[in-house]
Amino acid sequence: MPKRWTWVILVVIFLLVLGAGLVFGAKRQYTQPGQPATLMPDATVNIIFGGNAENWKECQNNYDGFSLSYPNDWQQQVIPGVATILAKDGYVKLTIIAQPLGKVSAEEYVLYSNRSLQEGWGGIKLQAQKKLNWRGYSAWQFDWTRPQLAPGDLNYYREYDLVAGKTVYTFMLKSNQTNFPAATNDLSRIILTFKPLPARGAPALPPAPPVQREVNIAGQHHRLNIPADKTLWGILNPHKLGQMQYFDKLLPLEKQLDFKFQFLITYAAFDTRFNQAELQKIYNDNRILMVALQPWWYGKKNDTSLIGLIQGQYDAILREWARQFKSLGDPVFVRFGNEMNGDWSTWSAWYTGKDTDIYKMAWEHVYNLFKAEGAENVIFVFNPHDRSFPSFKWNNYLLYYPGDKTVDWIGLTGYNNGTSHTADVWRDFDTIYDPLYREYLHYFPDKPFMITEFASNEEGGDKAAWIRQCFRHLATRYPNIKIAVWFNQVDGKWLYNLDSSPRSLAAFKEGLQDPHYRFQAVYPR
Structure with a gap:
């Protein structure tokens, strides 16, 4: 092999390692046992995909146990212990759920939860369903559509269900027909930054306040x-x-x-x-x-x-x-x-x-x-x-x-x-x-x-x-x-x-x- 190609290969490997470090090496903070779970404020991190640098935000959800990064112009909502929702008006909504399995198997959970896709209820049309291996995780992928119910309604869906130990991490994205290819590409890149963490659970609720309501x-x-x-x-x-x-x-x-x-x-x-x-x-x-x-x-x-x-x-x-x-x-x-x-x-x-x-x-x-x-x-x-x-x-x-x-x-x-x-x-x-x-x-x-x-x-x-x-x-x-x-x-x-x-x-x-x-x-x- 000519020497110049050896140098090219070494440079490519260096860039890939550097990109992985930037994706997974962002600073994180964990709560200590016994402290209330906290969600860190959005942090802007430099993500490299295919040699192109972008400013993305980092989400670290200590309640449900994961971290990931997402596009800077998306909005974030966290319902502690329930779901994380990432959205951009008119373009995409991504709901992320970390479901502990308990006595239910991953397959039972995924197939029961998605029965409406199999049955075609509510005008649903299942476009694709497959099992795959994603970064070492056993996973399912589902694509489906349904009738658009109102102007601006997001009716094109892609879902990934990643199995990590005794937890299934569901990424359910919806967009419209025009933006679906770009939105699903964003989803794939988001999952590349995903990392499971120890789940702290939802914080304890305070005592009910006194109420005097007539x-x-x-x-x-x-x-x-x-x-x-x-x-x-x-x-x-x-x-x-x-x-x-x-x-x-x-x-x-x-x-x-x-x-x-x-x-x-x-x-x-x-x-x-x-x-x-x-x-x-x-x-x-x-x-x-x-x-x-x-x-x-x-x-x-x-x-x-x-x-x-x-x-x-x-x-x-x-x-x-x-x-x-x-x-x-x-x-x-x-x-x-x-x-x-x-x-x-x-x-x-x-x-x-x-x-x-x-x-x-x-x-x-x-x-x-x-x-x-x-x-x-x-x-x-x-x-x-x-x-x-x-x-x-x-x-x-x-x-x-x-x-x-x-x-x-x-x-x-x-x-x-x-x-x-x-x-x-x-x-x-x-x-x-x-x-x-x-x-x-x-x-x-x-x-x-x-x-x-x-x-x-x-x-x-x-x-x-x-x-x-x-x-x-x-x-x-x-x-x-x-x-x-x-x-x-x-x-x-x-x-x-x-x-x-x-x-x-x-x-x-x-x-x-x-x-x-x-x-x-x-x-x-």
């Missing part, structure tokens, strides 16, 4: 007032959806309990039509209604009507509901797409390629449509389930949150399932609501809360004692919970009904005598 909402005909030291009790009682006929079974129950429930709830899907006279009857009797608007058709398996909703296919139905609620003139609570973080809900991101932005687009569509119809009396309630299922990070409720501008109240839902099923666990009231209340107050400190539905099963423990603990602590330990709604029905093996035993019914009746709950909340104006 609710005072005026309608045309009624006013809803809940003093700072009180909680309003509501109920979901058996009734016929749409026609409702709430009073047929409600009035006998109220007579038995010696208590009037001034807050009632019902459900609606796209095949539900409300009886306006029944709606008006509720308000004429000095009560307030909450409606769970669920974007599907009852009984339709694997329904992905959420996509059609965003495309405007159900605007006529939504506008009809908005006009009906508007005509009542008084507060109407709407919880759209409740329990979106459960795979039993077909509006979950599990049905739409794990992209929680699709749920947020649907929420915004409904919100804007109701406002366009002048339904200013409608109060929007964001309501996850207290336990995400699956409990994978891509399904965390925070990734579904539409934002403070379109959310009025925060809904809490946590059931004591008892032990009717093998996987069920008995949980007392405080076990469910103490951590949930603290977490929600941390993330949503400016919003009033309500327990939109809850109950205890009869099987597996002392339901009467569960109910007594609930009444003792609800208004005093959790003062930002201004409304609590009991789910008074049998749900399969779960005996949530109040009269599941004489002791349970007696405990509930006794609790309703507490002055924290026994007050007039709905006043005619």
